[in-house]
Amino acid sequence: MSLPDDRFVPPLANPPLEPVPMDGCDVCRALVRDREQAHKTGRLDVVRSCNAELQNHPHPYWEVR
DSSP states (O other), X not given: OOOOGGGOOOOOSSOOOOOOOOTTOHHHHHHHHXXXXXXHHTOHHXXXXXXXXXXXXXXXXGGOO
């Protein structure tokens, strides 16, 4: 018995964008370095963790411009 086609999700043509680090932030710079290493070694759990940290990492409002 074959399954209907609507039960399969095609792969994404373009992967989702990743958070961008704030210029001059040492924490952001370290997270990007860790994320790049995780990409190279296939550690997608670490990539997701770094992305979450980058997305939620606070910066003073006067730095965000």
